[in-house]
Amino acid sequence: MAHRPDGSPIRLGVHVIRGGSTGPTLYVHGGIHGDEYEGPEAILRLMSTLDPADIHGTLIGVPFVNPAALETGTRKGIYDQGDLNRFFPGKEIGYFSDLLCKLIIDEFVTRADYLIDIHSNGENLLHLPHVLYVDDENDAAAMSLELAKAYGTSLLHGGPAWPNVIRMEAVRRGIPAITPEIGGEGRMREGDVQINLRGVRNVMRRIGMLDGDYEQLPDSYTLIRSHHQGEYRNARTGGLLRSEVKLGDAVSEGQVLGRLVDPLGDVLEEVLAPQDGVVMGMRTKPHTLPGDWTYFVGRIVGTADKLNG
Ligand SMILES: [Zn+2]
Numbered sequence: 001m002a003h004r005p006d007g008s009p010i011r012l013g014v015h016v017i018r019g020g021s022t023g024p025t026l027y028v029h030g031g032i033h034g035d036e037y038e039g040p041e042a043i044l045r046l047m048s049t050l051d052p053a054d055i056h057g058t059l060i061g062v063p064f065v066n067p068a069a070l071e072t073g074t075r076k077g078i079y080d081q082g083d084l085n086r087f088f089p090g091k092e093i094g095y096f097s098d099l100l101c102k103l104i105i106d107e108f109v110t111r112a113d114y115l116i117d118i119h120s121n122g123e124n125l126l127h128l129p130h131v132l133y134v135d136d137e138n139d140a141a142a143m144s145l146e147l148a149k150a151y152g153t154s155l156l157h158g159g160p161a162w163p164n165v166i167r168m169e170a171v172r173r174g175i176p177a178i179t180p181e182i183g184g185e186g187r188m189r190e191g192d193v194q195i196n197l198r199g200v201r202n203v204m205r206r207i208g209m210l211d212g213d214y215e216q217l218p219d220s221y222t223l224i225r226s227h228h229q230g231e232y233r234n235a236r237t238g239g240l241l242r243s244e245v246k247l248g249d250a251v252s253e254g255q256v257l258g259r260l261v262d263p264l265g266d267v268l269e270e271v272l273a274p275q276d277g278v279v280m281g282m283r284t285k286p287h288t289l290p291g292d293w294t295y296f297v298g299r300i301v302g303t304a305d306k307l308n309g
Pocket of ligand 1: 032033119120121122
């Protein structure tokens with residue numbers, strides 16, 4: 001898609017499986033952030049194990065969609081230090097992140113009927129496995145909830161769209177889209193890879209691309225809704241983070257989630273729960289800079305029934 005100063009090409013590895021019969025086109029990628037590996041590994045395995053004869057339609061898979069962040073194994077890309085998932089839909093002329101987002105939209109998203117944007121929590125954090133979906137836009141948003149259910153995590157996380165995020169840009173174009181958040185800490189745990197493998201196959205069953213029964217769906221779902229107003233608590237100051245809670249704990253507004261201490265052991269900040277809810281994500285790397293993410297407290301808004309069929 002471009003060249004480095006030494007003339008070597010910057011490339012994207014793209015897999016396409018054209019199925020034995022007609023059907024929809026599903027686009028699945030991982031690695032928008034370069035420190036997330038559970039999705040890329042699942043896509044690589046799917047592409048080498050699915051039999052084209054079993055597939056109705058076309059599967060496009062890009063394991064590492066951000067070569068600039070893959071180069072350094074970091075959340076942000078090396079060329080412009082951009083968080084790629086804040087640059088969609090991209091620009092014809094702009095930073096490298098702008099160019100890459102435009103390429104992803106033009107070459108993949110506009111060819112797709114459905115989109116799966118697999119993430120994990122990057123090298124510093126860990127989440128309870130959940131699937132993000134946009135719940136306030138249009139028919140594509142309603143179908144996004146169906147895809148989220150099919151992915152198979154019991155926690156589903158809806159909310160209004162964030163600007164410049166690929167999930168929103170897809171739904172705006174009428175393409176149902178989900179963002180599974182599976183794993184984290186810069187690892188590639190087998191259980192998390194398996195969640196993604198089952199998830200993509202189950203979505204393919206939900207949209208008629210694969211035959212057969214769903215694998216390991218929960219009997220019901222817990223719905224979280226966020227408004228992107230402080231549910232992700234940023235640290236006010238830096239320090240060494242000592243957590244008082246663990247993933248899955250129910251907490252109430254104002255409760256101390258953790259304390260940031262300095263080298264004398266003095267407490268620089270008590271990180272407080274921004275609302276009542278469940279600790280869905282937390283920083284597990286103690287080293288914390290001012291403004292870093294610390295905890296995500298999700299508010300439970302209801303339940304949803306089992307996926308039918
Ligand atoms: Zn990510």
